[in-house]
Each structure stands twice: as C-alpha cells, then as structure tokens.
Amino acid sequence: MAPIRKMLAEEGITEQQWRVLRVLSENGSMDATEVSERACLLLPSLTRIVRAMTEKGLLTRDQDQEDRRRQNLAITPAGQDIIDRNFKVAAEIMDGFRDRLGEAQHEALIDALNALCEDE
Numbered sequence: 001m002a003p004i005r006k007m008l009a010e011e012g013i014t015e016q017q018w019r020v021l022r023v024l025s026e027n028g029s030m031d032a033t034e035v036s037e038r039a040c041l042l043l044p045s046l047t048r049i050v051r052a053m054t055e056k057g058l059l060t061r062d063q064d065q066e067d068r069r070r071q072n073l074a075i076t077p078a079g080q081d082i083i084d085r086n087f088k089v090a091a092e093i094m095d096g097f098r099d100r101l102g103e104a105q106h107e108a109l110i111d112a113l114n115a116l117c118e119d120e
Contacts, residue, residue, distance in 0.1 A: 003093045011082050016041060016049050017058070018082075018090075021075060024059060025083045029074035031064070040117035058082065 008018050019039040024030070027038070036046040050073060053059045058079035064070035075083075098106040 003096075004090065007086055007089055007093070011086065012056075013053075013058070013082065014049075016045070017053055020046070020049060020053065020073075021058065021079050021083055024073060024075040025080060029072050032061075032071045032073055035073055037117075040113075053079070 004018075005015065008015060013021070016039070019041065020035060023035050023038045032046060032050065033043060035041075036043045039046070041049065050059065050061055050071075054061055056078075057076055059076055060074045062072050062074075064072055101109065
C-alpha cells in the first residue's frame with residue numbers, strides 16, 4: 001500500500017478519507033451510516049473523519065429533512081478534484097497489485113476483505 005499512501009500524502013488526506021471520497025464520488029450524496037458501511041469504517045470513526053474533511057472543504061454534511069437524527073454527506077468540488085487527479089494513478093496501482101497476485105489470489109483477497117467489512 002506504500003504507493004497509495006504516497007499518493008494520498010501528497011494530497012494531504014488519509015486512506016480513510018480517500019475511501020469516503022471514493023464512496024461519495026461513485027454514489028452521490030448519501031446517509032453517513034451507508035457511507036460508513038461502504039467505506040468499511042466504524043460509524044464513530046467516520047464522525048471524526050467527516051469533521052476533518054468538512055474543515056478541509058472536501059465534503060458537506062446536512063441534516064436529513066425527514067429524519068433529523070440522520071446526516072447526509074456529499075462530496076464538494078474540491079473533494080471531486082482529488083478523485084479526478086488521482087483516480088487513474090490509483091487504478092494503475094491496484095492493477096499492479098492484481099498482476100503481482102494473479103487473478104485467483106486477487107479475487108480471494110477481495111472476498112476476504114469484503115467478509116471483514118461485513119463482520120463490523
């Protein structure tokens with residue numbers, strides 16, 4: 001993961017923040033609970049991450065109009081710029097991991113990681 005960490009460090013964001021940006025970029029505005037599930041983050045951790053990302057101007061946080069206890073998150077243009085600048089490089093890095101592992105091991109790894117996320 002060192003190449004990914006280097007790329008993210010240059011942008012001034014963490015791996016967790018990258019995952020949140022990716023989820024919101026790919027899915028649009030959504031409830032914080034759904035973001036935590038899709039980004040494989042515990043909800044209390046997401047709260048801290050969202051606070052930092054909001055301060056950086058990478059996402060917005062609004063109360064749900066139908067259920068005031070829920071918060072909807074959305075990526076900002078600044079957050080989308082980070083995705084746009086780095087998506088191709090991140091995809092190339094991930095393709096390199098797949099090439100080194102081989103297709104079968106790569107699929108097994110993805111399945112194992114998905115199982116871990118489901119257990120949280």
